[in-house]
Amino acid sequence: MRTHELVLQWIEKQLSDGDLALGGRLPGERAMAEQLQVSRTSVREAVRILEAMGVVRAGVGSGKDAGTVVIAEPGSALGSTLRLHVATRHLPVADIVETRVLLESWAAARAKVGAPALDEAAALLEQMDSSADIETFLALDARFHVALAHAAGNTVVSAMMASLRGAIEDYAGKLTGNLPDWKATSDRLRAEHHAILAAVNANDGGRAADLVAAHIQGFYREAGVGSQTAGE
Amino acid sequence: MRTHELVLQWIEKQLSDGDLALGGRLPGERAMAEQLQVSRTSVREAVRILEAMGVVRAGVGSGKDAGTVVIAEPGSALGSTLRLHVATRHLPVADIVETRVLLESWAAARAKVGAPALDEAAALLEQMDSSADIETFLALDARFHVALAHAAGNTVVSAMMASLRGAIEDYAGKLTGNLPDWKATSDRLRAEHHAILAAVNANDGGRAADLVAAHIQGFYREAGVGSQTAGE
DNA sequence: CTACCACTGTGGTCTAACCACACTGTAAGC
DNA sequence: GCTTACAGTGTGGTTAGACCACAGTGGTAG
Numbered sequence A, B: 001m002r003t004h005e006l007v008l009q010w011i012e013k014q015l016s017d018g019d020l021a022l023g024g025r026l027p028g029e030r031a032m033a034e035q036l037q038v039s040r041t042s043v044r045e046a047v048r049i050l051e052a053m054g055v056v057r058a059g060v061g062s063g064k065d066a067g068t069v070v071i072a073e074p075g076s077a078l079g080s081t082l083r084l085h086v087a088t089r090h091l092p093v094a095d096i097v098e099t100r101v102l103l104e105s106w107a108a109a110r111a112k113v114g115a116p117a118l119d120e121a122a123a124l125l126e127q128m129d130s131s132a133d134i135e136t137f138l139a140l141d142a143r144f145h146v147a148l149a150h151a152a153g154n155t156v157v158s159a160m161m162a163s164l165r166g167a168i169e170d171y172a173g174k175l176t177g178n179l180p181d182w183k184a185t186s187d188r189l190r191a192e193h194h195a196i197l198a199a200v201n202a203n204d205g206g207r208a209a210d211l212v213a214a215h216i217q218g219f220y221r222e223a224g225v226g227s228q229t230a231g232e
Numbered sequence C: 001c002t003a004c005c006a007c008t009g010t011g012g013t014c015t016a017a018c019c020a021c022a023c024t025g026t027a028a029g030c
Numbered sequence D: 001g002c003t004t005a006c007a008g009t010g011t012g013g014t015t016a017g018a019c020c021a022c023a024g025t026g027g028t029a030g
Helices: A003-016 A029-036 A040-052 A074-087 A093-110 A116-129 A134-150 A155-167 A169-178 A182-201 A205-223 B003-016 B029-036 B040-052 B074-087 B093-110 B116-129 B134-150 B155-167 B169-178 B182-201 B205-223
Strands: A056-059 A067-070 B056-059 B067-070
Touching: A003 A029, A003 A040, A003 B074, A029 A040, A040 A056, A040 B040, A074 A093, A074 A155, A074 A169, A074 B003, A074 B074, A093 A134, A093 A155, A093 A182, A093 A205, A093 B093, A093 B155, A116 A134, A116 A182, A134 A155, A134 A169, A134 A182, A155 A169, A155 B093, A155 B155, A169 A205, A182 A205, B003 B029, B003 B040, B029 B040, B040 B056, B074 B093, B074 B155, B074 B169, B093 B134, B093 B155, B093 B182, B093 B205, B116 B134, B116 B182, B134 B155, B134 B169, B134 B182, B155 B169, B169 B205, B182 B205
Parallel strands: none
Antiparallel strands: A056 A067, B056 B067
């Protein structure tokens, strides 16, 4: 077993045993190195991996943002991993989109009426109604979808859904230039968002799921994802 | 931007541009360091991250297994990430199971009759019928489920499904000791497997999905996952 | 009381070694 | 000629020790 894996194992045990919890701080790199009788390099390699996994965040200096602290951001970590695999051509973009449709439809169907996340979603829609800027709109759009997924109450589905979106964000972003009429598109997306939220609040899960599926597929189709004109 | 991120970016670009493909070899660490004008340490940190992501595999010595080569193993990488997040208590095991049910049901419903993966699945079932050893059985069981997911033709769903299972493999493994009667359980699981495959081959996707959901939920429930008696 | 600044501890980076490993080519011995 | 032994080469793995930038802390000069 390689040295950094030993460190990794040690840290994972600290987490499993509850000796290290969310928000907690790892010992300094030098201290860990001495404690485990390994070089600081090996400790750093382990920390790097955990950072890539979204399990810790490393901050220099001193104070609250300093040191290596335990966080919980699986979404971005999974997203990066998927993005790399898309780059190797192992994961087709179409499969990513299809999976996203699957997860988000399920979440929409399962969203619990009255969940706080739905109020947040509604607030986001209001902001979007008055956002002409394309980047602002897309950022709010992302948060809306995450909020909707949250309302289903499954952390894993939320994380995966966010990661799928993130994995092809840049890719899809380049394609928004293909859109013939952004105003028309954004108006349509706004209307669809409201319809989805309405269906969820009306407790009509089946309809909400259908609307979400059509919403996502419609966007990617219009942007040209899957039409093979993209990569080059 | 940190140095190792620069290296990461460079490698990702090589992949995106197709200059580096699956099975391809990265330049040696020393060569990359010189080319990018960074230290070998930074190069190694980047490689470590890619290794954790299942994008590359590093091998010492010389020959076919040597050097850092591009692979495509998102499953194990995603699995490790999820496992760590389960350790931090951020991802509940119940959510993992629920998501696995979601993905596998979908895959069973979408499995294409006549897919080669189904033949493999059938072959695995035969082997399982004559496997009394519990570990052998579980290994074959894992491969059966992967084969089934494969038959749906979505790489992302396959990878995620495998990673979900892997994330709680150790955790669930400890619980098999809770089973009152392994022979009875394994006989039941065998029968369920055959029924699932039969439903898929009969093109009855809905029934296959229901059977898969019941199969998975039944196993974890019997093993005691979610009953809070586990972690401690 | 305020402004400044040295101090301390954090992660970030680099250099220059040495190791284990696995193949390759060559030379020695049969 | 064939086989065996072994030095050579290039790979990742690991280490020690140094220096940097950063951000709070606390003392000190004004």
